[in-house]
Amino acid sequence: xxxxxxxxxxxxxxxxxxxxxxxxxxxxxxxxxxxxxxxxxxxxxxxxxxxxxxxxxxxxxxxxxxxxxxxxxxxxxxxxxxxxxxxxxxxxxxxxxxxxxxxxxxxxxxxxxxxxxxxxxxxxxxxxxxxxxxxxxxxxxxxxxxxxxxxxxxxxxxxxxxxxxxxxxxxxxxxxxxxxxxxxxxxxxxxxxxxxxxxxxxxxxxxxxxxxxxxxxxxxxxxxxxxxxxxxxxxxxxxxxxxxxxxxxxxxxxxxxxxxxxxxxxxxxxxxxxxxxxxxxxxxxxxxxxxxxxxxxxxxxxxxxxxxxxxxxxxxxxxxxxx
Amino acid sequence: xxxxxxxxxxxxxxxxxxxxxxxxxxxxxxxxxxxxxxxxxxxxxxxxxxxxxxxxxxxxxxxxxxxxxxxxxxxxxxxxxxxxxxxxxxxxxxxxxxxxxxxxxxxxxxxxxxxxxxxxxxxxxxxxxxxxxxxxxxxxxxxxxxxxxxxxxxxxxxxxxxxxxxxxxxxxxxxxxxxxxxxxxxxxxxxxxxxxxxxxxxxxxxxxxxxxxxxxxxxxxxxxxxxxxxxxxxxxxxxxxxxxxxxxxxxxxxxxxxxxxxxxxxxxxxxxxxxxxxxxxxxxxxxxxxxxxxxxxxxxxxxxxxxxxxxxxxxxxxxxxxxxxxxxxxxxxxxxxxxxxxxxxxxx
Numbered sequence: 001x002x003x004x005x006x007x008x009x010x011x012x013x014x015x016x017x018x019x020x021x022x023x024x025x026x027x028x029x030x031x032x033x034x035x036x037x038x039x040x041x042x043x044x045x046x047x048x049x050x051x052x053x054x055x056x057x058x059x060x061x062x063x064x065x066x067x068x069x070x071x072x073x074x075x076x077x078x079x080x081x082x083x084x085x086x087x088x089x090x091x092x093x094x095x096x097x098x099x100x101x102x103x104x105x106x107x108x109x110x111x112x113x114x115x116x117x118x119x120x121x122x123x124x125x126x127x128x129x130x131x132x133x134x135x136x137x138x139x140x141x142x143x144x145x146x147x148x149x150x151x152x153x154x155x156x157x158x159x160x161x162x163x164x165x166x167x168x169x170x171x172x173x174x175x176x177x178x179x180x181x182x183x184x185x186x187x188x189x190x191x192x193x194x195x196x197x198x199x200x201x202x203x204x205x206x207x208x209x210x211x212x213x214x215x216x217x218x219x220x221x222x223x224x225x226x227x228x229x230x231x232x233x234x235x236x237x238x239x240x241x242x243x244x245x246x247x248x249x250x251x252x253x254x255x256x257x258x259x260x261x262x263x264x265x266x267x268x269x270x271x272x273x274x275x276x277x278x279x280x281x282x283x284x285x286x287x288x289x290x291x292x293x294x295x296x297x298x299x300x301x302x303x304x305x306x307x308x309x310x311x312x313x314x315x316x317x318x319x320x321x322x323x
Numbered sequence: 324x325x326x327x328x329x330x331x332x333x334x335x336x337x338x339x340x341x342x343x344x345x346x347x348x349x350x351x352x353x354x355x356x357x358x359x360x361x362x363x364x365x366x367x368x369x370x371x372x373x374x375x376x377x378x379x380x381x382x383x384x385x386x387x388x389x390x391x392x393x394x395x396x397x398x399x400x401x402x403x404x405x406x407x408x409x410x411x412x413x414x415x416x417x418x419x420x421x422x423x424x425x426x427x428x429x430x431x432x433x434x435x436x437x438x439x440x441x442x443x444x445x446x447x448x449x450x451x452x453x454x455x456x457x458x459x460x461x462x463x464x465x466x467x468x469x470x471x472x473x474x475x476x477x478x479x480x481x482x483x484x485x486x487x488x489x490x491x492x493x494x495x496x497x498x499x500x501x502x503x504x505x506x507x508x509x510x511x512x513x514x515x516x517x518x519x520x521x522x523x524x525x526x527x528x529x530x531x532x533x534x535x536x537x538x539x540x541x542x543x544x545x546x547x548x549x550x551x552x553x554x555x556x557x558x559x560x561x562x563x564x565x566x567x568x569x570x571x572x573x574x575x576x577x578x579x580x581x582x583x584x585x586x587x588x589x590x591x592x593x594x595x596x597x598x599x600x601x602x603x604x605x606x607x608x609x610x611x612x613x614x615x616x617x618x619x620x621x622x623x624x625x626x627x628x629x630x631x632x633x634x635x636x637x638x639x640x641x642x643x644x645x646x647x648x649x650x651x652x653x654x655x656x657x658x659x660x661x662x663x664x665x666x667x668x669x670x671x
Contacts, residue, residue, distance in 0.1 A: 024475070050475060056505055061464040061498035068468020068482075071453060072403065074475060076468075091495070095456045096465060102660050103440040104447070104454045139660055162662045 003181045006174035008148040009113075010039050012155035013077055015185065017047055020075060023159055024051040027062055027079030036081050037115055037174055059088035063112055067097050067164075070110040075159055080114030083168055084128045097164040098139030111158045115171035116144075117209055117259060118296045118307060127296035127303075129208070129260035134166050135237045135269070141190055142237040144168040146211035148179045150234055153188030161190060170209040170259075177212075193240035195247065199229035202253035202320055205244055205270060207233040210257045210308060217313035226321055236266055244270060245278050252283040253320045257308060262290035284323035287316050346554075347621035350612065352396060353553045354622075354630055357388035357609050360412040362634050363421050366642060367428055372588045376646070378430040379441040384409030386551070386583030389608035390515045391485065392416065393556030394576070397564050398483050403451040403469050405462040405484040408443035409515060409582070413485070417450045421638055425645030433648030437655065460490030463512070464499030470508035470573075481509040481567040483560075489520025491534050500573065504541040507572035511563045514575065515550060517582035522594045535577040543573045550578025551608040581606075 003011065017023045024047075025040055031054040034041035044052040055062050059080060066076035080086045086093065093112065100106040118127035134142050141163055145151040151169065158165040196211060197218060204214040211232050218228035229247050233240065248254050254274060256267035267288040274286055292306045364383040372381050384391065391410035395417070398404055406413045414424060419435065427434030427445050435445035436454075446454030453469065455462050466484035473480045490496050491514065503510040514534045518525050531537065538545025544566065548559040556578055563574035581603035585592035616622040 053471075053506070056498070056501055058464075058498040058502065060495040061467065061502040064461070064464030064495060064499060065468030065471055065502060068453075068465040068470070069472040069475070070468075071448065071465070072469050072472030072476070074472045091456075091458055091461055092464070095458065096461060099456070100454070101662070104436050104445060105659060106446065106448050106454070107662065141661075 002178035003148050004175050005148045005151050005169070005177040006037060006039060008152035008181060009155050009169060010041065012152040013040070013159070014043065014046075016156055016159040017043070017051060022073065023075045023077065024053065025077045025079065026053040026055060026066060028055055028057055028081050030054060030079050035079060037171060039079065059085045060092055063089035063092040064096065066110045066112065067092060067100075067108055070108045071100070071106055075109050077111045077113060077159060080112060082126050083114040083116035083130055084125050086112065086114065086130055086166075090133070093134065093140070093164070093166070094137045098137045101163065102139055107162045108164045109162045111155070111165050111167055113155070113158075113167035113169060115174070116168045117170040117172050118291070118303060119172045119209065121298060121300055121303060123298040124295040129168070129258070129291075131166070131168055131236055132260055132265050135266050139164070140237060141165045141235065142168070143190060143235050144170070144208045145234055146170070146173065146208055146232050148177055149181055150188050150194070150232075152181060153186055154190065154234065157187045157190050160187070165190065168208070172209050188234070191235050191238050191240060193231050193233045193235070193243040195229065195243065196232040197228065197230040199227040199251065201227045201251060202255065202317060203229045203231060203247040203251045204255045204257055204313070205231045205233065205247075206257040207236065208259060210259050213308060213310050213313060214257055216310040217317060220310065220314055221317055224318075226317070228317070239270065239273070241273055241277070245274065248274050248278045249281045252281055253323075254282075255287045255289055255313065255316055255320065257289045257313060259291055259308065261293050262288060263293050265290050284320050287320055289313055289316055344621065347616070347619070349396070349557070350616050350621050353389075353392055353557075354609070354612055354616065354627070355634070356392045356395070356412045356415055357553065357612065358631055359415055359421065359634050359637070360384065360388045360392065361609060362631075362638050363424060363641075364411060366638055367425070368584070368588045371425070371428070371642070377428045379428075381428070381588035382408040382443060382586070383584050383588075384411055386603060386607065387515050387517055387580045388412055389553035389556050389612075390513065390550050390578045390580060393553040394483060394485070394511075394513050394560035397557060397560040399480065401451065401478065402480045403453060403466075403473070403482045405453045405455070405466045405469070405482065406443070407455055407459050407462070407485045407487060407490070407515070409487065409517070410485045411443065414445070414452065417452055419447065419450065419452070420641065422641035422644040425642050426648045429645055429648075430650060431645060431648035432651050433645060438651040439659070458493070460486055460493035460496040462486065463490070463496045464502060467499045467503040467506075467508055467510055470503060470510040471506060473509055479568055481511055481564055483511045483513060485513045485515065487520060488514065488516040488518070488525055488528055488534055489523065491537060492528055500537075500541050500543070500575075503573040504543045507570065509567040509570070510573040511560065511567050512573055512575040513560065514577045515580055516577050517580050518599075519582055519586070519595065521586040521590075533577055535575060538575040543575060545575035545577065547577045547579060550580030551606045551611060553608055553612055583607075
């Protein structure tokens with residue numbers, strides 16, 4: 001039976017808790033309620049209050065407590081009920097967790113995970129994609145899976161990692177995406193992108209929910225005789241430069257697609273790396289497609305205008321291939 | 324760390340008792356660590372900083388030595404401590420050598436951070452000392468997490484977190500205290516209320532009279548002690564620690580003291596009324612301890628002088644060692660940002 005993206009994450013955490021008694025989960029409404037999106041459903045019954053810790057409504061304390069426990073040798077998995085709320089814990093993430101190893105050699109083996117992303121008419125505070133704030137913070141690892149397979153394999157790698165990992169789950173994928181998963185234990189390495197679809201005429205570099213926008217566009221482009229290669233980054237920090245550059249060298253045309261807003265988004269960083277290291281392979285400008293530079297609006301027509309979609313990608317892709 | 328006997332005030336007052344008085348031994352430890360802290364910080368602030376040998380800022384705990392030393396000697400080796408920037412005594416008690424501290428301030432590889440960070444921003448997990456971040460108060464919820472781990476692991480250990488009055492204005496101070504209270508975590512909260520946060524006096528910091536007033540709001544015990552009386556700090560820290568070790572949750576100790584310096588070496592503290600400097604100079608915790616020791620017959624003035632002479636010699640040697648410690652090589656810039664790949668993904 002196919003496993004959904006949300007179930008894959010739940011299974012990944014669950015299996016790590018079975019495997020390693022130092023792994024525990026901490027967050028708001030994660031115990032009795034099972035989490036706002038049910039990622040921790042059933043864990044309280046299986047693992048008890050000691051390892052499934054419902055906290056006061058205080059994101060800074062949640063992340064800080066995870067850091068403190070991590071310093072003492074545990075492997076906490078902290079849930080942000082919505083990734084938007086990680087801004088409340090910003091100091092703890094960027095100043096404490098990210099800098100401990102570099103400053104004084106202390107590993108902080110924590111995972112901070114939560115749902116991100118728009119498309120659900122949830123408005124400015126329950127729809128954001130905050131990854132770029134943290135991609136700009138040396139010492140962190142930032143992961144954003146798009147498939148159920150990767151979500152499970154990456155959450156396991158994140159929990160086993162000895163550095164702080166931020167794990168962004170697109171809430172629009174939770175129950176929409178499903179696939180058959182291996183029965184045996186497996187991990188997906190942090191720091192490796194995947195060539196999700198091979199192609200020759202242009203490359204779309206993307207991650208998270210935008211993978212499916214890229215795929216929809218690629219199907220149409222295929223009917224128009226254009227072959228699209230899709231790179232699913234999976235990890236945003238550290239970036240897998242080699243996979244990106246290899247694809248650009250092959251297709252010579254590239255679209256950088258993300259749901260995060262445009263200015264200061266990770267697309268700008270990737271564009272710079274491509275122009276620095278593969279400029280002579282390019283046949284056309286590097287194109288960014290991202291959400292508009294506004295807060296995430298609530299009303300459906302506004303949110304639709306805000307988000308990238310296949311039509312917007314097709315328009316840019318056709319232009320790029322004519323260039 | 325030496326084990327210390329319980330304090331017995333009745334016995335302490337028997338100045339001429341024939342048997343060795345455990346309080347006399349405790350007082351000697353207090354005197355050594357408090358004087359060492361004073362000497363090291365004076366050397367840093369009043370000599371090395373002015374000579375341009377300290378590459379960054381200097382924040383001292385002058386006048387507050389009784390707090391980190393009194394509470395620090397209560398902590399056991401497997402307890403974990405979170406010092407703030409006026410708690411150098413804690414480092415020495417737990418086994419950091421003064422030469423490492425000088426090297427730290429000078430940005431040399433002999434410092435605890437090998438030049439990656441400066442001044443009191445240092446720690447060593449082997450010694451169960453967690454390094455602060457500069458936004459003081461942020462350590463409190465992290466210490467709550469460490470206490471959570473100590474409880475989770477089934478130990479009887481506790482976490483000690485140190486902070487000033489200003490830190491208690493910060494949201495994450497409150498988040499940390501609340502989380503620790505709700506979860507009944509073994510956390511000892513030690514406030515050095517030194518009346519000023521940089522230039523901001525207490526009455527612009529909070530509208531309640533005492534930091535300890537905040538304890539009951541979180542359902543935890545809190546007490547106020549004379550922070551310049553090292554025995555009083557020690558006793559209060561012991562009560563707090565017994566409470567935390569017994570599984571009864573966090574305990575707040577507010578140590579009333581005074582910052583006998585500006586905020587940092589660059590700050591003369593002109594905003595402090597002159598009479599406060601004079602009043603608090605009379606309450607110097609080291610002079611006070613020395614007087615008590617001599618009065619009780621625990622030490623002669625010659626013993627006290629000898630302690631200071633020994634410390635000065637230790638410090639001379641430590642400074643020399645630190646000055647001979649090299650600066651880090653620029654090739655170390657990228658080191659230790661992440662775990663090296665060979666260990667990635669593996670169990671610890």
